[in-house]
Amino acid sequence: xxxxxxxTDAAAGKRWRDLKKRAISAAILGPGALLCIWLGxxxxxxLMAVAMAGLVWEWVHLCGLRSRELPGxxxxxxxxxxxxxxxxxxxxxxxxxxxxxxxxxxxxxxxIRRRDGAPAPAVWLASGxxxxxxxxxxxxxxxxxNDAGRANVLFLISVVWASDIGAYxxxxxxxxxxxxxxxxxxxxxSGAVGGLLCCxxxxxxxAAWATPYRDDMLKAAMIAALLGIATQAGDLLESGFKRxxxxxxxxALIPGHGGVLDRLDGLIAAAPIAALIAMxxxxxxxxxx
Numbered sequence: 001x002x003x004x005x006x007x008t009d010a011a012a013g014k015r016w017r018d019l020k021k022r023a024i025s026a027a028i029l030g031p032g033a034l035l036c037i038w039l040g041x042x043x044x045x046x047l048m049a050v051a052m053a054g055l056v057w058e059w060v061h062l063c064g065l066r067s068r069e070l071p072g073x074x075x076x077x078x079x080x081x082x083x084x085x086x087x088x089x090x091x092x093x094x095x096x097x098x099x100x101x102x103x104x105x106x107x108x109x110x111x112i113r114r115r116d117g118a119p120a121p122a123v124w125l126a127s128g129x130x131x132x133x134x135x136x137x138x139x140x141x142x143x144x145x146n147d148a149g150r151a152n153v154l155f156l157i158s159v160v161w162a163s164d165i166g167a168y169x170x171x172x173x174x175x176x177x178x179x180x181x182x183x184x185x186x187x188x189x190s191g192a193v194g195g196l197l198c199c200x201x202x203x204x205x206x207a208a209w210a211t212p213y214r215d216d217m218l219k220a221a222m223i224a225a226l227l228g229i230a231t232q233a234g235d236l237l238e239s240g241f242k243r244x245x246x247x248x249x250x251x252a253l254i255p256g257h258g259g260v261l262d263r264l265d266g267l268i269a270a271a272p273i274a275a276l277i278a279m280x281x282x283x284x285x286x287x288x289x
């Protein structure tokens with residue numbers, strides 16, 4: 001009996017062993033990110049520059065290259081040029097720069113080999129430009145809306161965080177059948193449902209706090225559900241990337257979370273969806289109106 005209880009306690013301890021590190025990292029990084037969002041477009045742009053730098057560095061290293069040498073340097077160069085156009089609200093040029101930069105990255109990588117003599121992964125490097133750059137442009141465009149930008153980005157961030165936290169907590173408490181065992185063995189259907197319900201609740205509450213239109217809470221919950229699905233899809237997509245590159249984490253930059261890609265995978269997927277919704281509702285209008 002004592003042995004069974006010991007095994008159960010050990011399993012429970014293993015299940016929650018990364019919770020402390022996750023909580024400390026979130027307590028340190030979360031308030032700073034929220035402050036940058038709240039203060040305005042300039043602080044948020046600085047935050048985005050730091051995040052993009054971490055993302056492209058990790059992506060290039062996942063591909064087995066260095067971001068300060070060809071062809072790896074093509075990824076940060078293309079992403080930062082595209083995001084630079086977005087900062088000055090030149091969206092069409094930003095998207096064009098992203099496509100051209102991705103193509104140029106692919107072309108320049110075709111004739112360069114890695115240090116170990118193996119061919120450089122041209123398709124993966126070029127895909128990273130689009131994957132990271134599109135999220136960066138979307139987030140910049142969202143926040144640079146002077147009338148609704150703050151509320152929209154706070155809504156998006158809140159929904160993504162709620163999805164991640166809800167999926168983590170419910171998945172570990174309830175457990176059950178695996179969501180996609182061949183891609184990410186730790187994710188469960190219970191966690192996916194818990195994350196979705198959590199993000200819908202937080203989305204509705206955030207909308208009620210951000211605007212006086214309480215009748216929009218149901219619509220906000222539906223928008224949050226869409227963004228929550230994108231968040232979980234982004235999480236699975238990044239898990240697939242790591243499985244391809246045979247790594248557990250994208251890096252060790254954030255204790256308890258792994259790397260910047262591990263922490264922002266859901267946001268990277270949800271941000272373009274939020275930007276498209278913002279385009280649909282119009283400038284100066286919150287996503288749930």
